[in-house]
Amino acid sequence: MLNKLIKSLENAPVIMKGDYPYFIHPLTDGVPELDPDIVREAVSGIIRIADLDVDKIVTVEAMGIPVATALSLAVSIPIVVVRKRAYNLPNEIVVDQQTGYSKGKLYINGIEKGDRVILVDDVISTGGTALATLKALERAGAVIKDFVAVVEKGDGAKMLREMGYNVKSLVKIEVSKDGVRILDHI
Ligand SMILES: O=P(O)(O)OC[C@H]1O[C@H](OP(=O)(O)OP(=O)(O)O)[C@H](O)[C@@H]1O
Ligand SMILES: Nc1nc2[nH]cnc2c(=O)[nH]1
Incomplete structure (x- = not known):
């Protein structure tokens, strides 16, 4: 079901950004x-595992946008993009x-209480x-149903789960300077 996603991750090049x-x-x-x-594989996977009884899909610029947009089109739920520049709107x-x-810095607009x-x-x-985004959504008064990442790497998801957030992912990977290894997938 995630065949192309998994195969392409296995072949993904790795560069070092410092360590x-x-x-x-x-x-x-x-x-x-x-x-x-x-x-399509990513969107089908998200639809399979996510709680989509929601008013808004929230994503973070830049690379959350393609998958969130495709999901939005598939389920007809609007998206809000967390931006990396200020608009200085009231309640930003x-x-x-x-x-x-x-x-x-991340700038969140367009989320209403509830x-x-x-x-x-x-x-x-x-x-x-x-x-940072989840904290901002809480400050805005949103009810956070789920957080879904297409790719889970490292310990961040575990940390958030231990904090009580519903964190889901489609593919879990390990990345080293030698390449990408698939650890788990839905
Ligand atoms: O769990 P973390 O360590 O925070 O990494 C995850 C973030 O990194 C990437 O964004 P990035 O900040 O590289 O921006 P981009 O989407 O504009 O490339 C990705 O889109 C996530 O938002
Ligand atoms: N493309 C990409 N985005 C990331 N966001 C956080 N880590 C990574 C990474 O290793 N690759």
């Missing part, structure tokens, strides 16, 4: 070209984001991005 082994894949980087079948929520290789949401992203690794 951080970073895999490069069409769904998570936009390069090389993204096969629509891979997006600003949080610090840290990944294994970058630091920045909105039932699912957070969708292409990857979870350290969990820094997801945690």
Whole structure:
């Protein structure tokens, strides 16, 4: 069911960002070209495991957008994109984001108190991005049903599960300088 996604992850090149082994894949980087079948596999997988009884799909720019958009089209639920630049709208929520290789700020607009949401992203690794986003969604008064990442790498998902969040993923991988190894998948 996730055949093309898994095969392409197994063949993904890895580069070092300092000490951080970073895999490069069409769904998570936009390069090389993204096969629509891979997006379809990811969307079908999310629909299979996620609680989609929600008002809004929330995703984080940039590489959450392709999969969240395809999911939105499939289930007719609108998306809100967490941005990396300010709009200075009333009630904008600003949080610090840290990944294994970058630091920045996230800006959340468009979430109303009581909105039932699912957070969708292409990857979870350290969990820094997801945690910052989940905290901001809580501050906005959203009811967070699920967080689904297409690819789970590292310990971030485990940390968030231990904090009580519903974290799901389609494929779990281990990444080293030598390449990507598939550990588990739905
Ligand atoms: O669990 P973490 O360690 O926080 O890593 C996960 C985040 O890293 C990637 O985004 P990135 O910040 O690289 O931005 P991009 O989507 O614009 O490439 C990915 O899209 C996740 O949002
Ligand atoms: N493409 C990609 N995105 C990431 N986000 C967090 N870690 C990674 C990674 O290793 N590769």
